[in-house]
Amino acid sequence: MASGLKVKDWCQQNNISKDAYYYWLRKLREAACDSVDTNFVRVPDQCIPSSFHSSFSTELTITMGSITINVNSSTPQCLIESTIRAVTNAE
Structure with a gap:
């Protein structure tokens, strides 16, 4: 090159x-x-209820660097925590 x-x-x-x-x-x-060195955080399947995807309406937006995370009152806390850990590890 x-x-x-x-x-x-x-x-x-x-x-x-x-x-x-x-x-x-x-x-x-x-x-x-x-x-x-890669550190992946697996989001447990039980954190994401099957009805979660179809009726989602954003109530809160979390911005971490160039990543945007949309959540609402029905977003399971373990999903929010796992997602934030994954984003933090990716930085």
């Missing part, structure tokens, strides 16, 4: 096969993804 050449041209100039180039590029990307 830094050379400004297309991959094909760079590989020819450096006597490297395109297959080898893409193999090692994939390995580097996998290593980079594996090195990222």
